[in-house]
Amino acid sequence: MGLSSEEASRFAGLLKGQGDELIRRWTDSVTASLRGRLSHAELERQITELQRGFGAAFEAGATDLEGDASAELRGLLSDFSATRARQGFSANETAVSVFALKDAAFSLLEANDGTTLRDYLAFSGFVDQAALHTVTSYVRVREELIADQAEQLLELSTPVVKLWDGVVAVPLVGTLDSARAQVVMERLLQTLVDTGSPYAIIDITGVPAVDTQVAQHVLKTVVAARLMGAECIISGIRPQIAQTIVALGIEFGDIATKSSLADALKHVIKLNSARLKGR
DSSP: OOOOHHHHHHHHHHHHHTHHHHHHHHHHHHHHHHTTSSOHHHHHHHHHHHHHHHHHHHHTTOSSTTSGGGHHHHHHHHHHHHHHHHHTOOHHHHHHHHHHHHHHHHHHSOOOSHHHHHHHHHHHHHHHHHHHHHHHHHHHHHHHHHHHHHHHHHHHTSOOEEEETTEEEEEEESOOOHHHHHHHHHHHHHHHHHHOOSEEEEEEEEOSOOOHHHHHHHHHHHHHHHHTTOEEEEEOOOHHHHHHHHHHTOOOTTOEEESSHHHHHHHHHHHHHHHHHTO
């Protein structure tokens, strides 16, 4: 049920005429639900902005949250949700902060006639729409934050480091899936271009298990590096991994493999020295 123009006008008067008292009661109601995780001053600032947004919408003749008259209010609610999401509050705590407006408004009404009750019911429905809007906005922002954090973790978990002049290494830790393998390949190739290194070590010491899929990802990275003119050495071939590779029938062909990163580095330094002497 939406608001009528008359109802919107009456609530605009309430929000304007008793704004300070409404903000106080609204803030007090929300304070309890947040359990002291937000300062009173910051909470009051947020509530004041929302109160002004609701008031402006009603003064503009808003009868529901989707109309043009509510555009500014929707923006405020979205910003409010984004702020709460970044501050670590839950979607429930965010929505409750908006729902609390209903109790604060009801406490200021003289509910002694049918008109007042009908007004409040219509107003309550409008606030419900606003709370649902905050939940939708909150979920969208949280999904964006999670996606950004996942991307940052992916980048941090796939470093490419320069070990020696002409030698770079990719120490892999954890499971190597398709998305991560693509990042590894891109970062390795870019580093080969930036440093002009002819050798790269792919260290899988930190990879808990090697299956056919992981082996295929590693081999694709080696092939891509060779197309850039660099040779790859795979290190970290522990006994358990060696047995698994043999059991799976995985062939590394002419790719050099070493049991440790240190052995791989020694091998590459010899190759690099021989290459430099042969110039």
